Amino acid sequence: MRFFKTVTALSIIVLLLFVTYEQVSASTNVGVVQSDAPLNVRDLPSEEGSIIGKLEPGNKIEYFNTSTDWVKITYAGQVGYVSKAFISGTISTEATSTAGHVESKTGVVASTGGLNVRSGPRQSESVLGQLANGTQIDYIDLGNDWAQITYNGAIGFIHTEYVQSMVTSPTVTPIVNKPTAKQGFKVVLDAGHGGYDSGAVANGLLEKHVVKAYKDELKRTLAADGIEVIETRTGDEFVSLSSRVNQANQAQADLFLSIHANSFADPNVRGFETHYYQSSKEASAINKEIRRLNSGYTRGIYQSNFQVLRDSNVPAVLIEVGYLTNADDAYRMQTNQHQQEVSEAVRRAVQQLK
Numbered sequence: 001m002r003f004f005k006t007v008t009a010l011s012i013i014v015l016l017l018f019v020t021y022e023q024v025s026a027s028t029n030v031g032v033v034q035s036d037a038p039l040n041v042r043d044l045p046s047e048e049g050s051i052i053g054k055l056e057p058g059n060k061i062e063y064f065n066t067s068t069d070w071v072k073i074t075y076a077g078q079v080g081y082v083s084k085a086f087i088s089g090t091i092s093t094e095a096t097s098t099a100g101h102v103e104s105k106t107g108v109v110a111s112t113g114g115l116n117v118r119s120g121p122r123q124s125e126s127v128l129g130q131l132a133n134g135t136q137i138d139y140i141d142l143g144n145d146w147a148q149i150t151y152n153g154a155i156g157f158i159h160t161e162y163v164q165s166m167v168t169s170p171t172v173t174p175i176v177n178k179p180t181a182k183q184g185f186k187v188v189l190d191a192g193h194g195g196y197d198s199g200a201v202a203n204g205l206l207e208k209h210v211v212k213a214y215k216d217e218l219k220r221t222l223a224a225d226g227i228e229v230i231e232t233r234t235g236d237e238f239v240s241l242s243s244r245v246n247q248a249n250q251a252q253a254d255l256f257l258s259i260h261a262n263s264f265a266d267p268n269v270r271g272f273e274t275h276y277y278q279s280s281k282e283a284s285a286i287n288k289e290i291r292r293l294n295s296g297y298t299r300g301i302y303q304s305n306f307q308v309l310r311d312s313n314v315p316a317v318l319i320e321v322g323y324l325t326n327a328d329d330a331y332r333m334q335t336n337q338h339q340q341e342v343s344e345a346v347r348r349a350v351q352q353l354k
């Protein structure tokens with residue numbers, strides 16, 4: 001009998017282990033680091049753990065809750081832990097994690113009595129303030145009837161029922177005819193995201209920082225070739241999608257190039273993507289040159305209904321320079337070598353388009 005009791009006890013322990021594991025791994029959350037100083041990332045959920053890195057205040061992170069006072073994150077490709085006390089603004093990413101990264105939209109408040117801004121995506125959360133009817137806002141649709149906004153410099157949440165999206169129906173507007181006598185070639189470089197909008201977050205990388213490095217290298221490379229370069233953002237500021245595309249339209253650019261990095265639930269998915277909406281000529285030229293790179297693992301050309309492509313009156317291309325969720329891509333995207341290779345490929349494509 002003692003033998004059977006031992007077996008039963010062991011089975012219960014094994015069962016409990018599985019149940020605990022399930023609870024830990026069930027949901028991913030997105031939070032923001034809210035500390036006065038850089039926040040330590042440790043290799044164990046304890047102050048005894050070794051410090052493997054630091055997160056800056058304001059960084060947006062994806063994390064798993066644990067039953068301790070620590071949350072689990074992926075940091076530079078390895079498992080790390082940070083103190084739960086310094087993470088706030090939790091949002092469930094169920095709706096967005098499999099659909100790639102989140103893009104912000106522009107909308108107008110459509111509620112005669114004004115619209116409450118809450119501290120969390122629930123009616124029970126405290127009210128931070130109100131937006132008046134007709135207020136224009138940039139927001140990130142969380143896909144669960146709630147949207148995230150910036151309110152007085154902090155993160156706030158509004159119910160999307162009272163927000164009228166300013167995204168127009170996807171009508172294809174003709175590309176403006178350029179005069180035959182051309183003076184030079186003008187490229188608008190658009191580093192995606194910025195400010196509170198980090199874009200995709202994975203392997204310890206924020207999309208907004210990664211794509212800015214590519215934009216900086218592209219600017220150097222194209223400018224050295226006598227190409228006129230205009231940037232939609234030069235630092236880490238938030239710029240709305242409509243403002244980005246307006247800058248390209250107003251400049252009557254010869255090419256609007258939006259730079260992004262991808263993310264996906266399956267970490268094995270990797271590679272470079274080229275997206276267009278109206279004219280595929282420019283995307284084809286870039287894709288062809290990327291394909292010639294040794295390290296240019298290209299997934300090809302896609303016609304995509306992205307706002308920056310759809311609302312552009314000038315030839316527009318959106319490149320996804322790799323997958324932040326893939327360890328090899330994440331490593332490669334941090335190297336200046338890949339930034340230079342991509343910039344050279346785009347330069348050669350521009351030479352053919354001129």
Ligand SMILES: [Zn+2]
Pocket residue numbers: 101192193199200207260261
């Ligand atoms: Zn992006």
